[in-house]
Amino acid sequence: MNDIVNDPSNESLNHAAEPRYAIGIDLGTTHSALSYVDLQASDGEQAVDAVLPIPQLTAPGTIEALPLLPSFLYLPHPNELPAGERALPWSDTEETAIAGEMARSRGATTPIRLVSSAKSWLCHPGVDRRAAILPTDAPDEVTRVSPLDASTHYLRHLRQAWNAAHPEAPFDQQSVTVTIPASFDPGARELTLDAARLAGFTPTLLEEPQAALYSWIQGSGGRWRKQVAPGDIILVVDVGGGTSDFSLIAILERDGKLEPHRVAVGDHILLGGDNMDLALAHFVARKLAANGTQLDAWQMRALTYGCRSAKEALLADANATTHPIVVPSRGSKLIGGSIRTELTRDEVTAFITDGFFPRVEASARPTVRARAGLTQLGLPYAQDAAITRHLAAFLARQAGATAELEGFTGRVTADHTFLHPSAVLFNGGVFKSGILAQRVMDTINDWLYMEGAEPARMLEGADLDLAVARGAAYFSYARRGGGVRIRGGTARSYYVGVESSMPAIPGMEPPLEALCVAPFGMEEGSELELPGQEFGLVIGEPVTFRFFGSTTRRQDRIGDVLEFWGPDELHEMNEIQATLPADGRAAGDVVQVKLHALATDAGTLELLAVARDGQRWKIEFDVRTATGVQ
Amino acid sequence: MTQQTNLPGFFSRLSIAFGALFKSLGDAEFAARVRDDGVGPTAAPAPVPAPAPAPVVKPAPAPTPLRAPTPDSALQLLSLFQREARLIDFAHENLTSYSDADIGAAARVVHEGCARVLREHFTIEPVRSEAEGARITLNEGFDAASVRLTGNVVGTAPFNGTLSHRGWRAASVTLPQLAEHHDARVLAPAEVEL
Numbered sequence A: 001m002n003d004i005v006n007d008p009s010n011e012s013l014n015h016a017a018e019p020r021y022a023i024g025i026d027l028g029t030t031h032s033a034l035s036y037v038d039l040q041a042s043d044g045e046q047a048v049d050a051v052l053p054i055p056q057l058t059a060p061g062t063i064e065a066l067p068l069l070p071s072f073l074y075l076p077h078p079n080e081l082p083a084g085e086r087a088l089p090w091s092d093t094e095e096t097a098i099a100g101e102m103a104r105s106r107g108a109t110t111p112i113r114l115v116s117s118a119k120s121w122l123c124h125p126g127v128d129r130r131a132a133i134l135p136t137d138a139p140d141e142v143t144r145v146s147p148l149d150a151s152t153h154y155l156r157h158l159r160q161a162w163n164a165a166h167p168e169a170p171f172d173q174q175s176v177t178v179t180i181p182a183s184f185d186p187g188a189r190e191l192t193l194d195a196a197r198l199a200g201f202t203p204t205l206l207e208e209p210q211a212a213l214y215s216w217i218q219g220s221g222g223r224w225r226k227q228v229a230p231g232d233i234i235l236v237v238d239v240g241g242g243t244s245d246f247s248l249i250a251i252l253e254r255d256g257k258l259e260p261h262r263v264a265v266g267d268h269i270l271l272g273g274d275n276m277d278l279a280l281a282h283f284v285a286r287k288l289a290a291n292g293t294q295l296d297a298w299q300m301r302a303l304t305y306g307c308r309s310a311k312e313a314l315l316a317d318a319n320a321t322t323h324p325i326v327v328p329s330r331g332s333k334l335i336g337g338s339i340r341t342e343l344t345r346d347e348v349t350a351f352i353t354d355g356f357f358p359r360v361e362a363s364a365r366p367t368v369r370a371r372a373g374l375t376q377l378g379l380p381y382a383q384d385a386a387i388t389r390h391l392a393a394f395l396a397r398q399a400g401a402t403a404e405l406e407g408f409t410g411r412v413t414a415d416h417t418f419l420h421p422s423a424v425l426f427n428g429g430v431f432k433s434g435i436l437a438q439r440v441m442d443t444i445n446d447w448l449y450m451e452g453a454e455p456a457r458m459l460e461g462a463d464l465d466l467a468v469a470r471g472a473a474y475f476s477y478a479r480r481g482g483g484v485r486i487r488g489g490t491a492r493s494y495y496v497g498v499e500s501s502m503p504a505i506p507g508m509e510p511p512l513e514a515l516c517v518a519p520f521g522m523e524e525g526s527e528l529e530l531p532g533q534e535f536g537l538v539i540g541e542p543v544t545f546r547f548f549g550s551t552t553r554r555q556d557r558i559g560d561v562l563e564f565w566g567p568d569e570l571h572e573m574n575e576i577q578a579t580l581p582a583d584g585r586a587a588g589d590v591v592q593v594k595l596h597a598l599a600t601d602a603g604t605l606e607l608l609a610v611a612r613d614g615q616r617w618k619i620e621f622d623v624r625t626a627t628g629v630q
Numbered sequence B: 001m002t003q004q005t006n007l008p009g010f011f012s013r014l015s016i017a018f019g020a021l022f023k024s025l026g027d028a029e030f031a032a033r034v035r036d037d038g039v040g041p042t043a044a045p046a047p048v049p050a051p052a053p054a055p056v057v058k059p060a061p062a063p064t065p066l067r068a069p070t071p072d073s074a075l076q077l078l079s080l081f082q083r084e085a086r087l088i089d090f091a092h093e094n095l096t097s098y099s100d101a102d103i104g105a106a107a108r109v110v111h112e113g114c115a116r117v118l119r120e121h122f123t124i125e126p127v128r129s130e131a132e133g134a135r136i137t138l139n140e141g142f143d144a145a146s147v148r149l150t151g152n153v154v155g156t157a158p159f160n161g162t163l164s165h166r167g168w169r170a171a172s173v174t175l176p177q178l179a180e181h182h183d184a185r186v187l188a189p190a191e192v193e194l
Helices: A008-015 A101-109 A118-122 A147-165 A186-198 A207-218 A273-289 A298-317 A344-357 A387-397 A434-450 A467-482 B011-025 B029-038 B070-086 B089-092 B100-123
Strands: A021-027 A032-040 A048-049 A052-057 A062-066 A175-180 A204-207 A233-239 A244-254 A257-265 A322-327 A339-344 A423-427 A493-499 A511-516 A527-529 A537-538 A544-548 A572-576 A590-597 A605-611 A616-619 B123-128 B135-138 B159-162 B168-173
Touching: A021 A147, A021 A207, A021 A467, A021 A511, A032 A147, A032 A467, A032 B159, A048 A207, A048 A467, A052 A101, A052 A493, A062 A434, A101 A298, A118 A147, A118 A186, A118 A233, A118 A572, A147 A186, A175 A467, A186 A572, A204 A207, A207 A233, A207 A244, A207 A257, A207 A467, A233 A387, A257 A493, A273 A298, A273 A339, A273 A344, A298 A322, A298 A339, A298 A434, A322 B100, A339 A344, A339 B100, A344 A434, A387 A493, A423 A434, A467 A590, A511 A590, A511 A605, A527 A544, A537 A544, A572 A616, A590 A616, B070 B089, B089 B100, B100 B123
Parallel strands: A021 A175, A175 A204, A233 A423
Antiparallel strands: A021 A032, A032 A048, A052 A062, A233 A244, A244 A257, A322 A339, A493 A511, A493 A544, A527 A590, A537 A590, A544 A572, A590 A605, A605 A616, B123 B168, B135 B159
């Protein structure tokens, strides 16, 4: 792990055959997909792409190739399935864990054996993400898996599906991109890369909102240049199954060419389409309970499916007033045993449109409840369900995002309370509903109107379900020189906490200062050295630092020390740790090291301790916590 | 539309198709009748020869060569209809004791599920693209397997007539692959909650 100088990706690049395909993987919270571009058949912006159907178990002994692989893992009981019923086309032994559609449907009735939302756990700072903790409520006899294992399993499944379909072009010899939320911290990015390595390949990482924009650029077949102009600021609103993600991308003109430039990313919001369906199902279940009908877990799942289709029908057709929902009986008596209810437009409007996308002021902010003293071992779901409030907070925080940008100076005045987007690109199945997309547009345009700005326009023609996988494949293709690239570098600046050198006062912690170790906007492949400071590290003794990130402090340079910062400016992340292995030195020796920041080609950030003789050690973002979860 | 008042409705058709399916499976003579009639394959999608991998096809030992049905694909389809649409549950119920409202609620489950199975596993398209009720002309050499002449069938082609049903054709069939020892006769496993 420490030996990052000999990056295996460099080696494989030298020896492997020239890739035939550029592959993009959308490793989603609830669904994964694989798209690819045929490099030989593509030229310039005309990329020839396709989506790989993924063979998966849909029932015991039944294999179907579906465009999406549900990101669920089912850990069956040894007696649960007959021999041979869980084999995949490429497996030579019985699978101990099942991924895909069957995992999802089986897991709904046996949740104690179902791993879901592994990706949200992968970026959960409170847990050890390499520890076998999932499913969290599994009984002791179930062999649990770690969030990393689960992600590895999905990626391996995709790799094997590819190899089965394209034996002539082995997966690990292709140019592969895996997408991650823009809000992923360095630790979660590195874990995603580790999962891919464990699955047998070394990909490049790409932020999902960028992938959505790539897909839109590709889908427009060159016409995108007519739809955006220099000076445009595109807001990407990506509401997936389990997370919401925002990014701002400015359009610059350089040497007569349009260049998209990603200027800001949002925070991690665990809130998505599945939460909406579940909220609706619980609401309908309460309505049924009031009439004396109790639903069990099996019926609840059927109700969730029913609510989803009812929601989609009502949100697609503005004239429909009600949509029936039938929960089939569990036994073989279908008639009489089934429960019929309905969802009305008022309910959907109140619950989804006004609940998740309320028309709020630009000054609205998500409500944050104080956490209860004992935090449960669970995912840190967003406490405020209103996506528009999260959006308002994001745009306000990023009011100065373009201030330093070439060609944008003077466009933002002191009167602007938030950054004014001029175009909006939607992504995620939620926005198949024109009503919801329109609601977000109306809300943003209200904000813009109040500040006397032109309304923003919606970028048409986005492929809402597969845009991320498609865009990732296009990115793999574009970075080989085939098409448009989005620039921008890292979207955060990073700091380590250092105690300030002031005289000790009894009973008071010395105040903390933040030392900038990696500035905003580091381009991939660049490496910076922390000037001046040297640290003495003791061989064999781990040293931990408090670690902070900021999505707004763009001016700080490496080595800058902050004594004060705004409450919203710096976010503390997991502690980072440097351990210097002996490696020919005596344990206990003190080595003087300098800190380096490196933005890797793979899309991760690395902090390195570099000794005077040039020896380098990696500083770990993902520190295994011995104490466990608070 | 107007001249079709004596034609069976959707649920009657469902039940006829379902009955024909079972009877074809169990009764070779009936199956042969359905085939020779030219009705079966268009009314019930099941007998469409599925491109399932390595189906067990044994040539029937008959004087005229007959294709034996492949029970696995038929069973698989039944299993899908049961899983998605509860079709076997529905067909096994005695409707007399239930109100139309109850039957209607169950019918929604069956209809939605059947439509899903048809959509996901078949590409079904009309044989004729003209609107029903339109006058059409069938020239010499028309495909008698895909167009059935009714009524005053006399004279020689070209035939002029009214399109009373557009017909359906399965343009493609994609049934799931099965594990080698998978017992397709289990259409739906019994469920035991622990």
